[in-house]
Amino acid sequence: xxxxxxxxxxxxxxxxxxxxxxxxxxxxxxxxxxxxxxxxxxxxxxxxxxxxxxxxxxxxxxxxxxxxxxxxxxxxxxxxxxxxxxxxxxxxxxxxxxxxxxxxxxxxxxxxxxxxxxxxxxxxxxxxxxxxxxxxxxxxxxxxxxxxxxxxxxxxxxxxxxxxxxxxxxxxxxxxxxxxxxxxxxxxxxxxxxxxxxxxxxxxxxxxxxxxxxxxxxxxxxxxxxxxxxxxxxxxxxxxxxxxxxxxxxxxxxxxxxxxxxxxxxxxxx
Ligand SMILES: Nc1ncnc2c1ncn2[C@@H]1O[C@H](COP(=O)(O)OP(=O)(O)OP(=O)(O)O)[C@@H](O)[C@H]1O
Ligand SMILES: [Mg+2]
Numbered sequence: 001x002x003x004x005x006x007x008x009x010x011x012x013x014x015x016x017x018x019x020x021x022x023x024x025x026x027x028x029x030x031x032x033x034x035x036x037x038x039x040x041x042x043x044x045x046x047x048x049x050x051x052x053x054x055x056x057x058x059x060x061x062x063x064x065x066x067x068x069x070x071x072x073x074x075x076x077x078x079x080x081x082x083x084x085x086x087x088x089x090x091x092x093x094x095x096x097x098x099x100x101x102x103x104x105x106x107x108x109x110x111x112x113x114x115x116x117x118x119x120x121x122x123x124x125x126x127x128x129x130x131x132x133x134x135x136x137x138x139x140x141x142x143x144x145x146x147x148x149x150x151x152x153x154x155x156x157x158x159x160x161x162x163x164x165x166x167x168x169x170x171x172x173x174x175x176x177x178x179x180x181x182x183x184x185x186x187x188x189x190x191x192x193x194x195x196x197x198x199x200x201x202x203x204x205x206x207x208x209x210x211x212x213x214x215x216x217x218x219x220x221x222x223x224x225x226x227x228x229x230x231x232x233x234x235x236x237x238x239x240x241x242x243x244x245x246x247x248x249x250x251x252x253x254x255x256x257x258x259x260x261x262x263x264x265x266x267x268x269x270x
Contacts, residue, residue, distance in 0.1 A: 020084060020173050020205035021047040021070055027078035028065055028231075039065045041230035043079070047207065049172070052199055054220030055209045056262065058269050062231025063209045067175050070207070071099050084172060095123060097173035098166035102181045104158035106150040106165075113137060113146040116165045123169060136164040139201075141194065156187035163195070167202070176208045180215070189247055192218055196245060213266065214250060217241075217258045225262070227269035234269050237262070 028040040040062045047053050055063045068074040070081055072088035083091035091097060098119075106115045116133040137146055140160040150158055159179060166174060180188045192215060199206055210216050216223050217239055225234040239258055241249065249255050 018049055019046050019082070020049040020051065021045075021207070022082040023066070023070070023079070024081075025079035026066070026069065026076060026081060028062070028069060028074060029077045038230035040069070041232050043226075043231070043233055045224055045233060045236055047205060049084075049205055050203050051222065052196075052206045052220055053208070053222045053224055054216035055207065055224045055226065056211070056213065056216045056266060057226035057231075057234070058228050058266070059211075060231075061226040061228035061269065063226055064177050065231065066226070067099075067177050067207060067209060071097060071175055091173075095119075095169045096171060097175055098169060098171040100159075100162050100166050100174065100176045100179045102178040104150070104155075104162035106158055106161055108150050111147045111149060112142060112153070112161050115150065115161055116168055118165060119169050129170065131168050131170050133164070133168055136167050137161075139167075139198065140164045154187070156183050156191060159183065159191065160194075163198070167198075167204075171204065173205045173207070176206065178209050178211065181211065188212075188215070193247060195219065196243070200243065213259050213262045217255060217262060218245060218247075218250060223262060225265050225269065235265055237265075 023043055023045045026040055026043040027038070030037045030039055043066065055066070057063055065074055069076050070083060070088055072092040081088050084096050086094070086096070107118065110118070113133050116136060120130050134146060137143060140163055142157060142160055142164070145153065145157070150161070153161070180191050183191065196219060208219055220239050223237045223239060225237065226232065227234040241254060241258065
């Protein structure tokens with residue numbers, strides 16, 4: 001990703017909040033009365049605009065559910081969620097956020113650039129409010145591959161296309177659910193560094209779910225640790241490591257202390 005290509009956000013509305021996401025006493029139940037699962041119980045967290053927050057926790061603790069509630073994809077049973085001072089539904093309609101899943105979910109018959117253009121074609125946005133797809137592809141290191149088809153790309157390249165596609169509507173928030181979970185370690189490391197650069201260039205708020213303790217510590221300003229049965233907040237921990245962060249930082253005593261603390265916390269959640 002190049003430092004030169006920056007995505008300028010549209011002017012903010014009058015209803016500006018310093019918080020990107022505010023979750024208060026959130027409860028989410030699935031199933032019926034006889035067979036009810038409490039996916040989330042009394043979850044409260046505040047995510048400032050521009051923050052990078054990673055989310056860790058054992059399988060089934062509700063990480064994806066929390067992200068999906070913020071994205072207005074899951075009905076909440078109690079409590080409230082505010083996204084940039086609006087309801088999740090209003091935020092979804094206003095395209096305040098974009099979602100990146102573990103699988104890039106590209107349309108196989110469309111070229112790379114046409115996949116990135118897709119949200120422009122299906123959205124109701126005013127002309128001129130989009131980022132330039134070619135510029136975004138350059139930003140994620142895919143200049144020259146605009147006309148390739150998804151099957152001609154590696155898994156890491158497909159995920160870069162998915163990130164470029166997510167950024168085309170200039171979302172103020174990126175919700176990422178294990179976006180690099182299926183990639184090999186070297187590719188993942190590279191994308192981690194690139195994502196940090198992208199975050200610093202665009203000022204986008206990022207909520208990033210992962211199962212990897214080093215990934216959570218390397219990326220996040222804060223780590224939101226959830227525990228299971230029922231899903232609830234274990235800790236919202238500040239990661240006291242300076243930016244810009246390079247992969248070499250992972251060998252420092254300070255980094256190892258952070259990961260050791262997270263590992264101990266995670267063990268308490270099991
Ligand atoms: N649509 C649904 N219907 C019923 N139960 C669901 C639904 N979605 C999630 N659940 C349940 O809610 C709980 C939390 O699931 P969720 O997918 O949020 O966990 P997770 O922390 O993302 O797990 P993983 O790390 O394995 O991805 C689980 O018990 C799951 O079975
Ligand atoms: Mg999940």
